Amino acid sequence: MRFCSSALEFRNIRGIPTILFQHNVESVIAKRHIEQAGNILMKIFWWLQWKKDVRFETKACKAFGTVIAVSDKDKETFQRLYHLDNVVTIPTGVDIEYFHPHVDIPVEENRLVFCGSLDWLPNEDAVVFF
Numbered sequence: 001m002r003f004c005s006s007a008l009e010f011r012n013i014r015g016i017p018t019i020l021f022q023h024n025v026e027s028v029i030a031k032r033h034i035e036q037a038g039n040i041l042m043k044i045f046w047w048l049q050w051k052k053d054v055r056f057e058t059k060a061c062k063a064f065g066t067v068i069a070v071s072d073k074d075k076e077t078f079q080r081l082y083h084l085d086n087v088v089t090i091p092t093g094v095d096i097e098y099f100h101p102h103v104d105i106p107v108e109e110n111r112l113v114f115c116g117s118l119d120w121l122p123n124e125d126a127v128v129f130f
Contacts, residue, residue: 020064023092025077027053029122036125058082 030050037043061067061082069075070092078087112130116123 017066018064019066019068020061021068022061022074022078023070024122025057025069025074025081027057027081028077029053033121054081061086 027050030046030053033046034043034050037046058081061078061084065086067078067084067087069078069087069089072089072091075087075089078084114123114127114130116126118124118127
């Protein structure tokens with residue numbers, strides 16, 4: 001299980017409001033790995049992971065009063081895949097109007113800064129893609 005481990009600590013809580021923050025739809029990530037896998041062994045590995053993710057994510061999301069998604073697309077995916085009616089969106093991102101340089105810095109064309117952990121496969125895939 002690669003995600004949602006905090007959900008395990010709250011499985012049996014009853015009588016108080018609970019919220020599960022889902023920064024991803026993990027089963028969708030596993031599904032993408034199935035599609036991109038280069039050999040049959042990796043396809044089998046990711047298919048097994050996808051099955052586990054679907055089973056756990058369904059159960060975990062339904063055990064909480066509210067599920068928070070970070071985008072409308074993720075919210076729609078949770079609703080479609082897991083038939084949830086308890087999902088709200090709180091988008092993540094940066095307010096570039098508020099957070100802007102206070103000095104004039106020349107823009108360099110074709111430059112990219114990646115600020116993410118490289119021990120997580122989707123981030124590694126992004127860096128390799130770029």
